[in-house]
Amino acid sequence: MLGESVIHDRLGLDPLGNIGVKTGGATGGSTIWEAFKAVASGYSDCTLAMGWERMDEVPTDEGNHLIACAADKDWETPLGHIYTGYYAVMAQKYWQVFGKSEDSFRETMAKIAVKNRGYARMNPHAHGAMDITVEDVLNSPVVAHPLRALDCCLMSVGAAGVILADEKTAYELTDNPLLLYSSAGSHTLRVADRRDMEIPLLPNETADQYKDLGKRFLGGDRYPGFTGFLAARMAAYYGYRMAGITDPTEDLDLVELHDAFTISDIQTYEDIGIRPYGEGRTYVESGDCYHTNPHTGKPGKLPANLSGGLIGNMHAVGATGIMQVVEVAQHLWGRWAEMHGDQKKWDAFDRKKPSDWTDLQVKGAKRGLAISHAGVGSQVTATILIHPDHQLERRF
């Protein structure tokens, strides 16, 4: 119940106040949100946001049961005690409506797994590094049809931390602090309860563009239904206004998304306005989501999950949302190669550095976003990092 007190004491932080944060998969992002509010309110001039998890202390089937307890324990958990199933029903609906039941859409999902596990090969911290093909993903064991083993994230052991401070304190601590905005959204615990509603629009969208969504994609007119996450949309809605973002693809240089499953990664592209609803697949198919666009050989327009994400790097639940922010920060500092390429790091984590190790630094990165996501989209946070020399005009 008070595990945070133990860590707090061990880190020499007594007798300062501390608070344990528990929002399932979004715990890391929510922890940063709490630290952000503590500093922004003026209560604290410097706050540590730290998260950790050991997911190896139970057998996998018990781990699946415990994760399934993040669903409604009366109405949902007894149905198989397997969380992947709750995402599989979304994958089925999305594939049939927006993927039009095409094999090519299934392959696009698989490409996300290939990409993220491939980037994880360059990350000495990663738990799920693999050099695989689309066929490997499509032939991996079925977990919950249509999701296969390689579509799913890892269950990890890990920890991550960031320090948030006010401007004066930040410049006392470092010559190179980053500006941070944090926002959050929520929606019902059960997907079942998500009533049909109008799509809240992001700054780069217009009301007209969704008028014919149900005609272009038969059955796609129920929002958010089983295909969108209102919580992610609202986290982006608030976060973009705080930071002055009018078009995420233009204004951001990289993103770290909560790729718990390949399908939820695609859903999130739409929720946060990287692509319009119904067209998430084009973010992958265009090559925009890669460090280097595989079609053009040029830098990807908005690289996603260069850390390897939850599928390739790690998902140690309490740490994940913080790990994502650390990874984004290292790009904005121009220190990605230093933090991921140093042989000592590979030795420390008992990993063999691949002979084709590649520097994934996003050159000139100025702004980045991390999405932390809980449940079936019940709670989502958006953390936006901006280099202070590259702030955007805030128009809202």
Place this chain on the structure above:
Amino acid sequence: MADLKDRGTVKVVDGRFQFKGKFHYIYPNTPIRDENGALKGVTNPRDMTYIHMYGGEASFFNSLKDGKLLGTRCENPKCEHTGTIHVPFKIHCPDCLKRNTIVDITKIAKKSATVHTFMVTERTGAFNTLEKPIRFINIEFEGVSTILMSYLPVGEPKIGMRVLPIFQTKNPTFTILDLAWVPVGTAESKLPEGFTFS
């Protein structure tokens, strides 16, 4: 193994819990060692009986054994969304916060239940009691604002497929597992043991 005869049971009398029997059993820890015999930790066996209350939703779980599917409806004429029906239950209207009315939607379900989406899995988490493969179905009903998650023990699901509710009336568990669905046209003889159409 614990003697199940002694396992704890609970009654509510005058609004208070009355406990009877044993609610936890103590087992010894065992050491966790590495391949060289060095101590790394200990196992912590736990056998506890949790008490879990349904609150205002109890009538839903009790009615399944009687072959009834209940929902709730907002009947506040001043509510912007008056008349909205919720299955799963919402005790209070999320729009006006007035107490909803419990309504029997068994007929609506029999007439209009349709598969909105589905999945099939051979893998389950610990404590699963359903037979594998499990087929989740998410069901939409005419005039109901929500989409209920349940399972299909007979047949293969498809989006848009019409289904009928079946109820574990003979040996109820008083959980959501007392409700399941079968394709329209399924014979009563094909239903899982203990289940009936009404």
